[in-house]
Amino acid sequence: MSKIVLITGASSGYGKATAKAFADKGYTVVIAARNKEKLDAAKTQTGADSSFVMNVTKPEDWNAVKKFITEKYGRLDILVNNAGGGVAIKEVSELSVEEIDSTIKLNLNSVIYGCREFADMMKQQKTGTMINISSVCAKECWPTWSVYAAAKAGVLNFSKGMYLEMQPYNVRVTCVIPSSASTGFQSSCGIGETTDKLLPEDIAQTVLYIAELPQRAVVEDVTVWGIDKQVNPL
Secondary structure, three states: OOOEEEEEOOOOHHHHHHHHHHHHOOOEEEEEEOOHHHHHHHHHHHOOOEEEEOOOOOHHHHHHHHHHHHHHOOOOOEEEEOOOOOOOOOOHHHOOHHHHHHHHHHHHHHHHHHHHHHHHHHHHHOOEEEEEEOOHHHOOOOOOOHHHHHHHHHHHHHHHHHHHHHHHHOEEEEEEEEOOOOOOHHHHOOOOOOOOOOOHHHHHHHHHHHHHOOOOOOOOEEEEOOOOOOOOOO
16 A cells, blocks of 8 residues: 555645645645545545545544545655645734634644644554655744744744654654745635735645655655745844
């Protein structure tokens, strides 16, 4: 059987492109997202083997997708924690408590829940790869992105600690830190969509490369910028 891959947030953007990249290489791909209609379309468009409707901010949904994967495939080789979103991009003083909590839950808690859910399985397998998608906001600063940046910085540092926990079991944990791409992300959180040279397919190829490295090699983290981006440090 080909390797089993679970990708969250796979109905659009980086996740959808990553699902297609893995499916095109012959992996058995399970895609997950909240919107069933979009997920069904993405399954057809990417060639994924299965789809699973879930909310990554709910631990019980993680338990359910693990049960589904265990019963259908018996294992998970690659977990791609891609689901995330801006929720509300505003100055901190303008954010509601609900918006703050939702941003942290979607962008950080969900990654922790996913790694927690599949850690024991991969420990028992003595192999596996967890790839957590962060953002350049984890390393650089822009106004109105503070809470989102805090969550994504948490993903980066969580990934480092998780790797040290999983390393004795031959399980790899990597953090991918992408720049912005035209994925619909900006529109979904109420700001104007940008036109970027970086494409979702570029991040997909990065994730695929990490997964296909020999088991003896691990990427700690990798930052991928579009060639058109400039950063002015604080």
